[in-house]
Amino acid sequence: xxxxxxxxxxxxxxxxxxxxxxxxxxxxxxxxxxxxxxxxxxxxxxxxxxxxxxxxxxxxxxxxxxxxxxxxxxxxxxxxxxxxxxxxxxxxxxxxxxxxxxxxxxxxxxxxxxxxxxxxxxxxxxxxxxxxxxxxxxxxxxxxxxxxxxxxxxxxxxxxxxxxxxxxxxxxxxxxxxxxxxxxxxxxxxxxxxxxxxxxxxxxxxxxxxxxxxxxxxxxxxxxxxxxxxxxxxxxxxxxxxxxxxxxxxxxxxxxxxxxxxxxxxxxxxxxxxxxxxxxxxxxxxxxxxxxxxxxxxxxxxxxxxxxxxxxxxxxxxxxxxxxxxxxxxxxxxxxxxxxxxxxxxxxxxxxxxxxxxxxxxxxxxxxxxxxxxxxxxxxxxxxxxxxxxxxxxxxxxxxxxxxxxxxxxxxxxxxxxxxxxxxxxxxxxxxxxxxxxxxxxxxxxxxxxxxxxxxxxxxxxxxxxxxxxxxxxxxxxxxxxxxxxxxxxxxxxxxxxxxxxxxxxxxxxxxxxxxxxxxxxxxxxxxxxxxxxxxxxxxxxxxxxxxxxxxxxxxxxxxxxxxxxxxxxxxxxxxxxxxxxxxxxxx
Ligand SMILES: [Zn+2]
Numbered sequence: 001x002x003x004x005x006x007x008x009x010x011x012x013x014x015x016x017x018x019x020x021x022x023x024x025x026x027x028x029x030x031x032x033x034x035x036x037x038x039x040x041x042x043x044x045x046x047x048x049x050x051x052x053x054x055x056x057x058x059x060x061x062x063x064x065x066x067x068x069x070x071x072x073x074x075x076x077x078x079x080x081x082x083x084x085x086x087x088x089x090x091x092x093x094x095x096x097x098x099x100x101x102x103x104x105x106x107x108x109x110x111x112x113x114x115x116x117x118x119x120x121x122x123x124x125x126x127x128x129x130x131x132x133x134x135x136x137x138x139x140x141x142x143x144x145x146x147x148x149x150x151x152x153x154x155x156x157x158x159x160x161x162x163x164x165x166x167x168x169x170x171x172x173x174x175x176x177x178x179x180x181x182x183x184x185x186x187x188x189x190x191x192x193x194x195x196x197x198x199x200x201x202x203x204x205x206x207x208x209x210x211x212x213x214x215x216x217x218x219x220x221x222x223x224x225x226x227x228x229x230x231x232x233x234x235x236x237x238x239x240x241x242x243x244x245x246x247x248x249x250x251x252x253x254x255x256x257x258x259x260x261x262x263x264x265x266x267x268x269x270x271x272x273x274x275x276x277x278x279x280x281x282x283x284x285x286x287x288x289x290x291x292x293x294x295x296x297x298x299x300x301x302x303x304x305x306x307x308x309x310x311x312x313x314x315x316x317x318x319x320x321x322x323x324x325x326x327x328x329x330x331x332x333x334x335x336x337x338x339x340x341x342x343x344x345x346x347x348x349x350x351x352x353x354x355x356x357x358x359x360x361x362x363x364x365x366x367x368x369x370x371x372x373x374x375x376x377x378x379x380x381x382x383x384x385x386x387x388x389x390x391x392x393x394x395x396x397x398x399x400x401x402x403x404x405x406x407x408x409x410x411x412x413x414x415x416x417x418x419x420x421x422x423x424x425x426x427x428x429x430x431x432x433x434x435x436x437x438x439x440x441x442x443x444x445x446x447x448x449x450x451x452x453x454x455x456x457x458x459x460x461x462x463x464x465x466x467x468x469x470x471x472x473x474x475x476x477x478x479x480x481x482x483x484x485x486x487x488x489x490x491x492x493x494x495x496x497x498x499x500x501x502x503x504x505x506x507x508x509x510x511x512x513x514x515x516x517x518x519x520x521x522x523x524x525x526x527x528x529x530x531x532x533x534x535x536x537x538x539x540x541x542x543x544x545x546x547x548x549x550x551x552x553x554x555x556x557x558x559x560x561x562x563x564x565x566x567x568x569x570x571x572x573x574x575x576x577x578x579x580x581x582x583x584x585x586x587x588x
Contacts, residue, residue, distance in 0.1 A: 004085055008096055010496060012085055015092035018069040019053050025076055025208075027253060027297045034520075038326070040076060040296055041065045045326035045397055050520050055459075056500035059520035066516035068500035077209065107234070110180075114235045117176065117184060118212040122204040124170070125158025125215075129201075135159035137220050138201040145265060146344045151272045154247065155203070160217060162199035185214065185233040196228060203243070203264040205230065205282070208293070210246040216264050216282075227263065229282065239287040242294070243267055243280040249297065251276035257300035259332070259356070260286065260318070262311060265341040266304070273349030275356065278304075278340075286318035291325035302359055304332040306339045316369055319362045323395035330359040363405055366392060367412040376413050385413050386423055393424050447514075450481035453535030456524040457488060458515055461497030463532045464488050470536055475543050480511055541580050548573045 019028060019035055028035040028051060039049035039060040048062040059066035065075060073084040089096035129135045129152070138159045142152055160167075171181055181187060188194040200217030207213045214230035232238060242260075244267040252258045259278040261267050270278030277298075281290060294301055301322050305311035315331055322329040334340065334355060343352050360368075370388050375381035389409050396402035403417075406424065410417040447455070454476075457463050468489065476482045487505040491497050499519045506512045518524060524531060551566045551573070 004082055004096055006494065008089075008094065009085055012089045012092060012094045012096065013056070013068065013070070013500070015094055016056075016069045016088045017053070017092075018056055018058065018072070019051055021069045021088065021091065022051050022058055022072055023253075024249070025296060027256075027299075038296060039063060039065070040292075043292065043325075052520055055519050056498055057503065057516060057519055059516040061517065061520070064513040064517070066513065066520065067503055071504070110183075111234050113176075113180065114184060114233060115211050115213070117171075117186075118204075118214070118235070120174070121171075121186070122156050122158060122202075122212040122215070125160055125202045125204075126153075126156045127158075128161060129157055129159035132159060132161070134162060134199075141201060141218075141220070144345065145269065145341055146349070147268055147272050151268060155244070155268055155271070156212070157268075158202035158204065160195065160197035160200045160202050160215075164194060164198050167195035167198075168193045183233070185231045185236065189231075196230065200228065203268075205236070205241060205243055206246045207235075207241060208245055208249070211235075213241070216243070218264070238282055239289045240293070241282060242290050243282050244271065245279050245293065247271065248277050248279050252279075252294065253297045256298045257302060257330075258294045258298050259302045259304050260294075261340055262305045262314070263339075263341070266339055269341040269344040270304075270352065273344055273352040275352065281318075285314065286321050288321055288325065291321050291327060295325045295327050299326075299328055300330060301327045302330045302332050302356065304334065304340055304356070307334045307337040311339075312369065315365065319366070320391045320395035323362065323392065324397075326397070329362045331362070331365040332356055333358045333360065362392065363408045367409060370409075370413070382413055382415055386415070386420060389420075390424060390427055448478040448481060449535065449538050450476050450478040451484070451514075453532065453539065454481045454484035454488070455515055455518045456528060456531045456535065458484055458502045459499050459519045459524045460528040460532070461488070461491070461499065461502065463528065464492055464497060467532065467536060468492065471539050475539060477542075480508070483508060483511060484515070537580050541577060544573050544577050544580075548577075 022028065022037075023035075026037040026040050026049065028037040029047075031050075033052070033054055035051040035053070036047040037049050037051075038044055038047050039062055041049075041060060042063040042065075044062055049058065049060045051058045056068050057066060058069075058072055067075075069088055070081065070084040073079050073087055074081060077084075077087075079087065086096045088094075129138055142157065147157075167186065168181070171186075176184075178192065182192050186196060188196060197215055197217040199220050199222065201220060203216040203218070204212045205214040205216060214233070214236040216230065217228045219226050219228075229238075230236060243264055248258065248267075248271075255277050257277060259270060259275065261270065261278055261280045263280055267278045267280035270276075279294075291301075303315045303318060305315050305318075319329050332355060334343065338346070340352060340355075343355060366389060370376065370385040373388070374384045376385050389406075393402050393405060396405060402424075403421070406420045407417045410420040413420075453467075457467050471485075473482060473485055473489075476485055483506060484502075487502050488497075490505055491502050494501075499515065503512050503515055503519075506515065548570060551570050
């Protein structure tokens with residue numbers, strides 16, 4: 001790749017709004033001059049992730065990840081540095097020259113090829129749905145379900161032709177190798193020429209960045225499962241994805257809630273009805289990773305799964321997953337055993353809006369469920385119901401929330417809250433697995449006075465001019481302080497003296513963390529000039545003492561003239577040192 005010029009990078013970084021960039025992926029709330037949210041890099045339920053727009057950095061006090069907006073995209077979206085700069089450029093309207101594609105390793109290349117393949121195919125399927133006579137049935141089905149043109153196009157819905165030889169022929173002509181196609185997840189594993197999706201309405205599954213990563217397909221005629229889901233591939237992991245998440249992100253953030261439905265048609269029906277914060281869990285149980293994905297943007301999840309037994313069981317299993325992620329789960333009561341798609345089809349969008357107003361909280365849902373499943377008027381039934389509630393009690397992090405949960409459920413089961421709590425404590429004691437320890441952090445950088453000075457100057461770059469006029473690199477003993485000094489000098493020459501840039505030039509990761517932590521915590525923000533003055537005085541004093549030491553060593557050598565010269569210099573040094581001491585004593 002042609003290296004992106006430093007001036008372009010600077011222009012991109014200057015125009016980048018780090019709060020907006022990170023805010024797309026993390027729900028940020030203002031806290032004074034900073035913003036905070038749940039760290040997307042480690043599991044947590046109370047925010048230790050900060051964005052400091054003034055300094056152009058983010059930092060997590062929990063796991064130590066931090067840096068500028070480009071670094072965030074590199075970590076979060078697994079982009080290379082040039083890719084991150086290009087993405088920021090696109091957001092901020094700075095044109096970043098497109099160089100030759102980077103020579104990447106095989107795995108990256110395979111992923112890129114897969115993205116390209118799925119993108120191309122989703123466009124072709126969408127074109128077929130719009131234009132082919134054979135897709136008539138699929139178009140009718142959508143219209144009947146209340147899904148109009150705009151939504152059909154927005155979701156890039158498509159049609160996979162009935163001819164089983166079409167896909168292999170179509171892709172073969174595009175020059176893809178048979179081995180690559182065999183691993184693409186588009187063909188049967190037993191019959192490499194046989195496409196997974198044929199004569200089906202096709203739902204492209206997008207990742208959170210809106211890139212097509214897989215397909216789901218609904219049968220239109222003939223035999224076979226009604227819905228088919230694409231298999232796992234290097235670019236598609238079911239557990240990490242929620243259908244329609246890319247379309248729903250903004251609405252989820254804005255409403256602080258997400259609706260979780262069961263299938264493609266349900267999620268699309270919500271969107272067709274103008275309820276844009278809906279996603280679907282892609283036919284698997286709601287996973288921890290899906291919960292985390294949502295929790296970054298919203299605090300409430302409303303489960304709107306089918307009213308049948310399977311759907312209700314799925315909700316019961318999903319609730320502790322949501323609670324563990326710090327989500328407040330609600331359950332929508334869908335009337336008459338209908339799913340959201342049926343409600344839209346039969347009663348219209350108004351009715352779907354109405355239904356979503358009827359939600360109950362997790363405790364009420366579980367009590368209802370327990371009363372349906374067990375005869376709580378008997379002792380045996382009560383015991384079973386208590387067992388049923390245990391996983392939910394365990395999922396709460398806060399004792400207060402857990403207590404109130406037991407209080408409510410105990411009342412509903414006509415048992416005493418204290419006996420329910422005692423049961424819970426006993427169960428927990430007998431369980432062998434402990435809670436996972438918080439993530440390890442590298443040992444913190446031990447700070448010498450020199451390093452403290454350099455960190456303070458790195459946070460407040462404007463002081464560097466003064467520092468470099470009084471202090472030379474060779475005067476600094478601490479290896480780490482020297483590394484910061486070098487980064488400062490480089491940034492000074494490039495005229496990019498902000499902490500985000502300085503951090504990028506520091507190689508040692510623990511040192512980067514120390515700097516980011518200092519910047520994000522604001523520890524040098526009070527009277528930085530005094531800190532710098534003190535630091536400089538200290539450094540000067542040490543320099544003087546060193547010279548004095550050398551003079552004292554040499555005093556015995558040489559003749560009278562040399563001794564006299566050394567003594568004069570010593571006197572001078574003594575005076576300087578005394579002056580430094582006075583200056584410091586005068587301070588309050
Ligand atoms: Zn973190």
